[in-house]
Amino acid sequence: MNSGGLSLYSMTRHLKYPFSQEARTMSQKLARDLGDLVKFVSLPENEHIVEAAEDRVYRALKDGYIQYPPFDDERDVLIYPTARVIVEGVRDSRLRAKQAEAEEKAVNRELGKEKPEFISEICATSFKWKIESTGDLSERAELPLQLRTFDFRIRFENFLEVSPMFKSREWALANRFLSRGWVLVRRAELVRMASAKFRQIILGSRLELPPLTGRLTQSVERIQSQLPKKREYTRPEETQETAFPPCMDLLYRTLKNGHHLAHAERFTLAAFLNKINVARDEIKRVFGYSPDARGAGSIIDYQVDHIASKGSRSYDDDSEDTGYMPYNCKRMRELGICPVDKGDVFDPLCEYVVNPLSFYNRRAWEVSKGYKPNPAYYGKNWEKRQEF
Template sequence: MSLSREDLAKYPFCREAREYISSLGFTIDEVFHPDFSTNLDRAFERIESAVRVGRVETKLVDLDLEIFSFNIAPIILSVIGDNALSMRYAVAEAKRVYEELRVDEDYKLQLISVNSFNWRVKLIRPGAFQIFFADFLQFSPVFEAFNWKLVNRSVVGGWVYVSRGELARLISERVKGEIFNKSSQPMPSITVPSNVVDRIEGLRKIFSSYRKVLEAEEVKGPVVESAMPPCIRSLMNGLLKGESMPHMARFTLATFLLNVGRSVDDVVKLFIASADYDEKMTRYQVEHLAGLRGSRTKYSTPKCSTLKTFGLCFPDDFCISKRVKHPMTYYKLKVKGSGVRDVEKGGSD
């Protein structure tokens, strides 16, 4: 069995979709050509939908349009050069992919896993799969729920049992990372027509207005380690153990530490423990998040509902009792309530 053209439109990240685009001779230089204006329009529509509602709708009226627009959107985002916008788009597309996959036919999930990601996945029975533990561990650490820990899984001969929904989650996390990677990489020299520049500026303004709603106030003063929320403590512990961290986890940890007063150097040094650490790239990305590059805007930490969507939120009693909705709120309430900052500043007897 193989994927249909409709499947490629729903899952335009897969290997078969990339091969289809390549077979038509499409190159990056043609992205902004007038002949591709319809594809460009749909790509902008995908990004704007991600900004406004946090989701991208699957439209199967024109299958080629879906395939091309999905692969053009990261190019637009790369030209814009705003990692926060790239992450919001990646998250929105990942949600769409998850919703499609969790109700699709089993063989399609297996085909995508094996052919597009080189994962070792077996279909055991309807709705049930086995994935090799090394492939499972690529992304499962981001899901902090009890049932995602390998010690709590059914494992036989190195193969981990997963449901269709769980495999869909793993695939969507991989897709999110790939989109963010492509969207946040500097673009090679490419001429952007003036009319497209105007549309890009319009998109920047739309995102800027939404960013103001999403941003949390930066905390001033010395960093109070004991006030860190449980989500951040877990991310830091995982990083220090050398665990693989998906992009949303890295984005969350870096933006939080920067917003509570950590320096760029401190954050870069923390990521040395990462298995795929690249100092030059890490510094570039952290400086971008700190507002020292690109749009010169300091990025905010994702709110709790967003972290929950990606399995990064596991509230403690303080979160629940205070109805905390943002990691920065947790931190500020803890600092204010404990008086520890006053002690550190010499303000208490």
């Protein structure tokens, strides 16, 4: 099948930026929906599409890297959607995360080479973002000195679609230059926003697949065989203080040393101890070290009982009342009680979890097996969930 009049340059862009309006339109001309797509790529003459899609998924899984094949046929625009079909056919969140990360990196790499006009246009047409140029260098020379490095302005609501995905403080809206609803961004920042938006789309989409047959089924099975086996992180019967995440370890030691904890700190520590199956009497004993403890029947006893007996159920417990969940990492950072975020301590495992309980389960498993923390293993097998 020929290119239908499209230039090689245009087709290559369709392959690099499958989220673009042009790429989606071209894909739908060949296959209107998932049913059509599966039928189309299952034809013997289109087998190369499935092969390229499988290779794209395999490289994302093993190398975290997307390599584009030679692009000289308009059917090749279906390589990316076919790769998505394979990933959804495997039904593994780890693979979806690997694909999203690799595709994000590829877009960031390739879009960073494009001219500013193209970057702005593809963001506007693909994501419906409102973006304006701040002008060329001569025009920006009239701006205050601190604003001359910004290439674009984007509506704040579009900025907020992806900025919470970035943990660096410069991405907080409060730290940006905002005027009449427009946020100033640099060229590299807009590229990063676009690639992050693509990742967000992949992670947030779930495809209702028709039955897969033939070559597609083989691809799904082969990719499935390449996935590392999931490890079960069973919680130990006895509490292991050495497995506490840095935040809980600090709060626990602060309390046992007789120092005061703020209300939020007390709440999350009590909830954490309860969720890792520390006996309620033991939690009360620990909180008895607080300077304002007044013995049995005190307000602290009441608070511990309330935290331990109300709220949400744990995921693996069928009892009616299992207590409140401790704050997750995001909330801990917002409250200013995450010591890793403040730079006081660091543990590499923190980057791969989003709540203290996940940290405890994984670290307790490591301790029980005699394993030392292994950042290289974390990076190879898990998706990084936050950065410090």
